[in-house]
Amino acid sequence: MTATTTAAPDVTGRESVESFRLRAREWIPANLRRLADLPAEEEGTGPMAHDEAAWQRARALQRKIYEGGFAGICYPREYGGLGLTPEHQRAFNEEAAGYEMPMLLNVPTFTICGPTILDMGSEEQKREHLAAAIRGDEVLVQFLSEPDSGSDLAGATTRAERDGDVFILNGSKTWSSGAYAADYALCLARTDWDAPKHRGLTMFLMKVHQPGVHVERIKQVNGGDEFCQEFFDDVVVPASAVVGEVGGGWAVASRQLFHERNAVGGGSPYFSGVRTARSRGPQVDTLIDLANRTGRADDPYARELIAEAHALGVIHRHLVERVASGTRTEKMPPTAGSLIRLFHGESATRQAEIALELAGPTAAMSASDGPDTREVGVSYLFRQAAQLGGGSTEMARNIISERILGMPREHATDRDVPFNQVRRGR
Numbered sequence: 001m002t003a004t005t006t007a008a009p010d011v012t013g014r015e016s017v018e019s020f021r022l023r024a025r026e027w028i029p030a031n032l033r034r035l036a037d038l039p040a041e042e043e044g045t046g047p048m049a050h051d052e053a054a055w056q057r058a059r060a061l062q063r064k065i066y067e068g069g070f071a072g073i074c075y076p077r078e079y080g081g082l083g084l085t086p087e088h089q090r091a092f093n094e095e096a097a098g099y100e101m102p103m104l105l106n107v108p109t110f111t112i113c114g115p116t117i118l119d120m121g122s123e124e125q126k127r128e129h130l131a132a133a134i135r136g137d138e139v140l141v142q143f144l145s146e147p148d149s150g151s152d153l154a155g156a157t158t159r160a161e162r163d164g165d166v167f168i169l170n171g172s173k174t175w176s177s178g179a180y181a182a183d184y185a186l187c188l189a190r191t192d193w194d195a196p197k198h199r200g201l202t203m204f205l206m207k208v209h210q211p212g213v214h215v216e217r218i219k220q221v222n223g224g225d226e227f228c229q230e231f232f233d234d235v236v237v238p239a240s241a242v243v244g245e246v247g248g249g250w251a252v253a254s255r256q257l258f259h260e261r262n263a264v265g266g267g268s269p270y271f272s273g274v275r276t277a278r279s280r281g282p283q284v285d286t287l288i289d290l291a292n293r294t295g296r297a298d299d300p301y302a303r304e305l306i307a308e309a310h311a312l313g314v315i316h317r318h319l320v321e322r323v324a325s326g327t328r329t330e331k332m333p334p335t336a337g338s339l340i341r342l343f344h345g346e347s348a349t350r351q352a353e354i355a356l357e358l359a360g361p362t363a364a365m366s367a368s369d370g371p372d373t374r375e376v377g378v379s380y381l382f383r384q385a386a387q388l389g390g391g392s393t394e395m396a397r398n399i400i401s402e403r404i405l406g407m408p409r410e411h412a413t414d415r416d417v418p419f420n421q422v423r424r425g426r
């Protein structure tokens with residue numbers, strides 16, 4: 001079914017936000033399912049939200065939204081998007097609240113990898129990969145962390161050696177969210193071992209499933225297995241897959257981290273849909289429901305906890321808006337995304353703790369034992385992910401102190417030393 005309302009342009013020749021909102025208001029209920037109507041196995045929360053079927057549903061849903069004319073709202077038209085503004089995206093998100101959206105595709109495909117390709121990729125990479133992702137045909141993933149370099153990303157030791165028109169990759173990447181279901185990865189590898197560590201890196205936009213790549217899924221404490229480790233054994237990658245310059249991988253990675261901080265903190269203009277309880281910690285409605293189900297709605301301490309969670313949510317929203325406008329108007333440096341990244345890590349963890357306090361021992365119960373609050377217990381087990389994914393909160397504090405507050409840089413013995421002379425290993 002397609003929308004019948006016509007697009008009304010504003011003075012810039014773009015469709016006005018109000019007209020766009022009205023079209024979305026008409027199209028969404030006619031084409032998307034209400035979250036409340038989804039069968040339990042398709043609800044999209046909990047550790048199993050990342051199974052193969054969920055990825056297939058997300059791709060199909062993205063295609064439907066694309067065909068309906070609401071995909072890639074802030075991406076340029078020449079790369080398959082709509083070329084509209086964050087205000088259009090916000091209007092769409094508000095209208096889509098309560099409806100099923102392809103949330104799995106937001107991070108990292110649309111909010112991190114896509115914008116990085118947009119900023120740093122070749123014309124061919126932009127035309128091919130952005131358009132494919134917006135159509136729902138391509139899922140992107142990040143190959144940054146390695147078993148021995150997570151926070152110290154510039155210490156990557158995955159090796160890429162030039163051989164004529166191709167590079168040969170060897171090494172290993174890890175903690176890649178959803179790699180098993182992805183098509184292409186932004187992969188940081190070392191191409192020059194004589195250069196200091198930040199200058200010998202190159203970013204590749206490589207195929208995930210190809211000869212020489214072995215993807216292994218990692219079982220997590222909460223029962224999920226969306227994380228993967230990849231092993232590269234003489235993987236052939238064409239030179240046309242280089243993003244930016246050979247040896248210029250750190251500039252690309254820095255841009256990627258900028259988008260990642262915004263995405264993780266909740267400030268990306270490319271995020272489509274309403275962020276789920278799982279990604280931001282339990283929301284206030286969920287906590288009120290929890291207090292009702294556990295018979296604690298009148299307990300003053302429980303009410304205080306819910307008020308604290310509410311305050312965290314309000315501050316988060318305002319912080320996101322403040323940093324987004326600060327970086328857009330260049331009143332704040334691009335690294336200011338670390339402020340929202342840090343706040344998100346702290347508040348999501350606190351919200352998971354609050355939910356556990358409200359649920360008490362019932363967090364370990366299944367429905368047959370009493371109120372079904374298992375999701376609270378499972379989310380609590382995974383709470384520290386919010387402090388690590390997208391760069392740890394400690395690293396965010398380092399960035400804030402050094403790049404925003406202008407405090408002295410952390411001492412590094414390896415900064416200007418050729419990488420092959422840097423002492424490595426545990």
Ligand SMILES: Cc1cc2nc3c(=O)[nH]c(=O)nc-3n(C[C@H](O)[C@H](O)[C@H](O)COP(=O)(O)OP(=O)(O)OC[C@H]3O[C@@H](n4cnc5c(N)ncnc54)[C@H](O)[C@@H]3O)c2cc1C
Binds near residue numbers: 388394
């Ligand atoms: C939910 C989630 C999704 C993720 N998705 C991806 C992905 O898709 N692709 C990908 O490549 N990676 C991904 N990661 C990995 C993530 O980027 C790393 O976990 C993170 O960068 C930390 O690296 P590490 O785990 O190796 O910890 P380490 O770097 O070993 O750090 C261990 C601890 O030491 C602290 N520390 C380290 N160095 C410093 C320092 N200089 N100053 C102060 N403290 C320091 C860290 O803050 C941390 O607490 C994901 C992680 C999570 C939790």
